[in-house]
């Protein structure tokens with residue numbers, strides 16, 4: 001048993017660290033500076049997202065995105081350990097968020113696995129360079145956890161599908177160039193056998209995107225309506241009516257849990273520091289025993305998640321199937337994030353209600369945002385209840401809850 | 405990067421599990437609850453000795469097999485799962501303490517005898533004031549004309565009634581450490597205590613018990629660090645035992661939830677049942693991960709071993725008790741019967757959760773580490 005990375009992997013880590021040091025934070029070269037430059041470039045005036053695209057492009061030029069993808073489509077063919085190292089190191093220096101995350105983490109890997117040669121050549125390099133931004137059109141008003149009951153219809157008309165219906169909670173739909181979506185192509189088949197997986201150009205006529213305001217007050221997801229929207233047949237992923245199993249694999253393409261651990265640890269560090277500033281009676285919050293125990297429990301849970309990640313990685317390296325790791329990790333991490341932000345709200349004591357931009361607010365109001373964000377984590381990408389169903393059925397082998 | 409048990413460790417795990425399920429039927433555990441104290445039967449003990457379990461983490465010179473703490477934890481996890489009573493774990497901890505003393509005479513003498521099953525040795529750390537491990541113990545040895553005099557009292561000392569020799573955590577003229585005392589010595593009184601799970605333990609009172617200055621295990625140089633390490637090792641092995649209990653409770657309940665039907669369906673199809681078991685599984689998986697992390701940190705002698713050990717103990721103390729309570733609830737009426745095994749795991753995990761520091765004690769230890777040494781990962 002060991003937690004050592006090979007000399008080659010350590011070298012990779014050092015190279016990446018050096019690159020990040022040059023390119024994140026310090027100097028005029030930082031991603032923020034790059035984004036700004038791009039925004040100010042007169043050529044880019046046409047694209048309001050030029051700034052946001054600049055950072056992923058820079059990462060791509062240096063070979064730090066698309067790690068798991070084949071080289072021929074612009075990927076790196078990197079090992080599992082290198083993927084983990086990359087996730088860890090980037091999280092450690094808090095690289096800016098990637099505007100093309102949905103493309104990189106969901107549809108890209110799906111196309112690598114299931115796409116036609118033409119689809120791979122056409123889409124993958126553009127995802128890597130953030131030329132195309134993607135959104136995920138799975139959920140519908142009547143189909144959330146029970147995704148397979150989706151109703152959005154597509155009918156073949158010659159060489160084209162004609163789509164009618166609605167999607168909802170579509171993150172970043174209003175920014176996206178493309179959507180990957182699930183549609184019902186055979187209404188008479190059993191519900192999992194009549195679904196197809198399509199790729200839709202968001203500039204097609206007949207699409208209406210209505211942004212929704214979320215509970216935190218921001219704009220993140222939208223409703224999307226389709227009125228006789230036409231999609232060429234070549235944009236079908238996999239076979240007709242066989243989209244469900246591909247969708248399942250999309251749901252499994254999650255980022256390595258280990259980069260999430262770094263983020264949680266950073267949050268705990270901030271929480272600990274905040275607790276050292278806020279008063280609780282005659283002492284600071286961090287001196288209060290129940291607060292100390294809560295913080296210690298978070299530390300323990302994060303170490304548990306980190307070492308679970310090492311076990312999963314070791315299995316991957318040894319070529320074993322990913323086992324319980326991914327659903328356990330997702331459930332545990334999202335619940336832990338909620339517990340931590342709840343502690344953060346509690347430890348602020350009388351300062352907890354104070355809104356952002358108000359003069360007395362603690363840590364510039366970051367905890368309110370983190371609190372709301374954490375609450376969404378146990379809903380998006382499969383709710384915690386659904387994760388428990390999966391664990392009960394797939395890991396514990398308990399009988400299915402519902403007949404369908 | 406290989407953070408899983410080795411093939412040898414897995415083989416040892418399978419072998420131990422098979423051995424215990426065959427040679428240590430739960431019926432014996434139940435019988436011993438009525439005829440306390442619970443101790444391994446002599447013939448089974450003999451086989452355990454012959455398989456070399458007591459020397460699993462001792463060097464080959466001492467007759468051991470040279471395994472590490474992780475390997476010792478593999479056996480303790482199976483002992484927890486198989487509800488194996490003392491003096492297995494206490495002997496194993498004592499063997500590790502003697503091995504690490506670096507004292508050649510102790511290794512070739514007392515340790516070999518222990519491994520061969522000729523002499524029984526146990527380690528006495530906990531005190532009734534809730535002082536655990538390290539330098540916090542109150543028992544002390546003071547200088548006298550003919551050596552040292554040991555005073556104080558130890559609490560819940562495992563298998564003290566059966567032991568020939570005790571390694572007692574105490575403050576000494578040469579610093580804190582483990583002092584070797586014969587249970588027959590003058591000034592040593594052993595008062596039997598009863599554990600909820602039937603296992604043998606005792607209060608041991610020392611009233612000016614004479615011991616030789618050379619009785620400090622590891623001597624002046626290593627005494628303090630040895631006590632520190634032994635406390636962590638004993639704690640992590642207890643955590644391994646708790647993991648075995650938690651896994652046993654979960655497995656019992658899993659099988660029952662598949663088999664038992666109500667309202668025309670297996671009860672495992674009700675989410676109130678299946679989600680509770682899913683939560684238990686998550687707790688167990690995190691517990692395994694923490695246990696491995698703590699064992700590896702100890703085996704590699706890393707600085708953060710202490711908080712990881714405490715993390716594993718805190719987590720598994722909660723998780724094992726929770727798994728047992730879940731098991732009882734989900735078994736319904738039969739879960740509350742003497743004949744079902746549920747209460748065996750409940751009793752054992754309840755005891756182990758409180759020994760060598762309960763969950764809150766270990767969370768406090770983690771909190772102290774966070775204040776002193778932890779460098780929060782913040783980049784402003």
Ligand SMILES: Cc1cc2nc3c(=O)[nH]c(=O)nc-3n(C[C@H](O)[C@H](O)[C@H](O)COP(=O)(O)OP(=O)(O)OC[C@H]3O[C@@H](n4cnc5c(N)ncnc54)[C@H](O)[C@@H]3O)c2cc1C
Nearest residue numbers: 136137138139144145169170171376379380381382383385
């Ligand atoms: C911030 C955010 C971003 C999102 N982004 C996207 C996106 O980009 N694309 C996309 O397609 N979707 C997206 N979603 C939608 C998300 O996937 C769904 O909200 C989620 O799958 C739950 O579906 P629902 O909202 O219809 O809730 P429901 O399925 O109606 O669930 C309501 C409650 O019932 C529980 N429940 C449902 N079924 C069961 C069951 N079988 N057993 C036990 N409990 C059950 C749920 O756990 C939940 O608590 C996003 C959601 C959020 C919050």
